[in-house]
Amino acid sequence: MPFKAILTDLVRSVPGASGAILADWEGEAVEQFALYDDFELKIVGAHKGIILNQVKELQGRLDDPVRDAVITTAHQHVVIGAVGNDYSLVMTLAREAISARALPPFRKAIELLMKEIY
Template sequence: MSFKAILTQLVQSVPGATGAIIADWEGETVDHVALRDDYELKITAAHLGIILTRMKELQGRLSADPVREAVITLADQRVILGPIGDDYLLVLTLDREAIAGWAMVKFEHVQAILLKEIY
């Protein structure tokens, strides 16, 4: 299945989802689906890649379990981000009112699918 199809299915299965993107470790877009501004989604993913990298570094220093995903709540949206292996990042953007728990279930499912597809 193509990345575009996987991301489209994720966005369509989560009420309130506004976009999903796969980016590499440098923040470059691999593929994406945006219901709003493409550019904004790509910039968001690039910046969140930096945050995920810092979280992984902290996890390594603390000898903690690996980071699986994180939810960041902003004034007008929620963002779920998580690694796909060591080299990629998955980001799902949501309206502020979206139910994050439901979105996380779908997000984790897609993470597992993409891990198999990529590696």
């Protein structure tokens, strides 16, 4: 399944989702799907990918590796997750959305992306 289809299905299946982006280790967009400006999503993806990389660096102190994280701002939720060691998936949600409902389809999308990449 192509990256675009996985991201499109993810956004369309999660109530309140507005975009999803697959980014590489440098924060560069590999593929994205958004219901708003693609450029804005690319910036969110790059910044949140950097945060995920920093969390992964710190996880050496933990017994259990970090899978994903939800960042809540005044205007939205952002879900970030590792796709192997080299990529990250970032999804944006409306502030009113229930971020916990996004996690199962988000994690399924990561599984599908892993199969495509690795």
